[in-house]
Amino acid sequence: MNYTKLLKDYNLKVTPQRIAIVDELHKHGHMNIDSLYQVLLVKFPSISLATIYKNINAMIEKVFVDEVKIEHKKSVFELSKKDHAHTICSSCGAIEDMDFSLQNLMKEVASSSSFEIEKTSLCFTGICKTCASK
Amino acid sequence: MNYTKLLKDYNLKVTPQRIAIVDELHKHGHMNIDSLYQVLLVKFPSISLATIYKNINAMIEKVFVDEVKIEHKKSVFELSKKDHAHTICSSCGAIEDMDFSLQNLMKEVASSSSFEIEKTSLCFTGICKTCASK
DNA sequence: CTGACTGCAAACGTTTTGCACGGTA
DNA sequence: TACCGTGCAAAACGTTTGCAGTCAG
Numbered sequence: 001m002n003y004t005k006l007l008k009d010y011n012l013k014v015t016p017q018r019i020a021i022v023d024e025l026h027k028h029g030h031m032n033i034d035s036l037y038q039v040l041l042v043k044f045p046s047i048s049l050a051t052i053y054k055n056i057n058a059m060i061e062k063v064f065v066d067e068v069k070i071e072h073k074k075s076v077f078e079l080s081k082k083d084h085a086h087t088i089c090s091s092c093g094a095i096e097d098m099d100f101s102l103q104n105l106m107k108e109v110a111s112s113s114s115f116e117i118e119k120t121s122l123c124f125t126g127i128c129k130t131c132a133s134k
Numbered sequence: 135m136n137y138t139k140l141l142k143d144y145n146l147k148v149t150p151q152r153i154a155i156v157d158e159l160h161k162h163g164h165m166n167i168d169s170l171y172q173v174l175l176v177k178f179p180s181i182s183l184a185t186i187y188k189n190i191n192a193m194i195e196k197v198f199v200d201e202v203k204i205e206h207k208k209s210v211f212e213l214s215k216k217d218h219a220h221t222i223c224s225s226c227g228a229i230e231d232m233d234f235s236l237q238n239l240m241k242e243v244a245s246s247s248s249f250e251i252e253k254t255s256l257c258f259t260g261i262c263k264t265c266a267s268k
Numbered sequence: 269c270t271g272a273c274t275g276c277a278a279a280c281g282t283t284t285t286g287c288a289c290g291g292t293a
Numbered sequence: 294t295a296c297c298g299t300g301c302a303a304a305a306c307g308t309t310t311g312c313a314g315t316c317a318g
Contacts, residue, residue, distance in 0.1 A: 013317055015272095015316080054274085113233070118259050121257045123255055124243065124253070127249070129249065180299090184284075
């Protein structure tokens with residue numbers, strides 16, 4: 001993926017910090033502010049939390065980063081992708097994407113209620129494969 | 135509903151403040167900390183936010199109150215009830231319960247993945263009936 | 269060259285904590 | 294009576310803001 005182009009497309013100036021943020025989100029899939037901060041400190045020993053907050057918020061506003069709110073945990077952030085659900089392991093904390101046809105779900109709901117859905121958020125909390133096999 | 139019995143059943147001492155909290159949650163369905171505080175101030179002019187936080191947290195721990203995390207808004211709290219989804223109107227902010235067979239959804243997911251679901255959270259953001267008709 | 273971005277420090281709003289007092293069981 | 298809950302004030306926490314210096318375009 002070309003992070004420079006991505007940033008430019010969304011009218012954000014291309015800075016090393018921003019490239020790194022997008023890069024880490026892409027590599028890790030889901031990260032909260034703290035883990036992002038820890039990882040970025042390696043490349044940018046003097047990076048500040050304020051910079052990370054400002055950039056994440058800018059990216060959310062440009063709608064190419066999404067926030068995932070999780071019960072009892074801090075929000076994590078991910079590069080926007082097609083509708084999907086999340087699984088959160090209550091044992092190891094791992095967060096995974098799950099292929100899931102939210103489209104069908106949304107159509108079903110739309111036809112049975114008078115609510116016009118714009119966005120759907122679906123999270124499963126439970127035990128992941130790895131933890132279950134222990 | 136007998137709030138005294140409910141509190142006793144969960145090993146919480148029965149205090150007027152706690153009865154009022156449960157009562158308001160029951161009446162309003164979903165409330166955030168601030169609205170709860172405002173309403174409780176009427177009955178208890180000297181109630182403190184700390185008391186509300188402590189009690190809500192205790193009730194969440196006893197699993198008879200649930201927290202609903204909402205994008206761009208403060209969490210709301212509700213008395214625990216059977217699995218259901220939430221609709222959140224992005225226009226007027228109203229939060230409603232939606233009858234929804236999460237059971238079927240969960241079975242479907244369980245059979246197609248190796249994730250053992252304990253809890254499902256499903257939120258639809260969009261435009262409610264009332265706002266749509268304007 | 270200009271406006272936007274960074275990093276620092278301070279401010280802010282929310283939630284938690286410690287403690288003395290009061291109420292429940 | 295013993296313990297738990299309340300309310301107050303202070304602390305802790307996460308996030309945002311203002312600003313001076315720096316960098317991307």
